[in-house]
Amino acid sequence: MDYETLRDPHGEITFKARCVSGDDEECGAESDVSGSDEAANKWMAEHTAGTGHKRFKRTFEDYALVERKP
Numbered sequence: 001m002d003y004e005t006l007r008d009p010h011g012e013i014t015f016k017a018r019c020v021s022g023d024d025e026e027c028g029a030e031s032d033v034s035g036s037d038e039a040a041n042k043w044m045a046e047h048t049a050g051t052g053h054k055r056f057k058r059t060f061e062d063y064a065l066v067e068r069k070p
Helices: 037-051
Strands: 003-007 014-019 056-061 064-068
Touching: 014 037, 037 056
Parallel strands: none
Antiparallel strands: 003 064, 014 056
């Protein structure tokens, strides 16, 4: 049987960012989890403006469904 993975249209999509700037240790500051990438992008810009840190790890999560292909 063949299957395909699809985004669950009823599942929430979330975004967050974590500052990984630093020479010996990562800063580690994190944005709130949001349903919008705009909120994470705004947080990164504000964090950069306040700290000068420019390197971030972005995380995107969603829900998936695995369905049998027709």
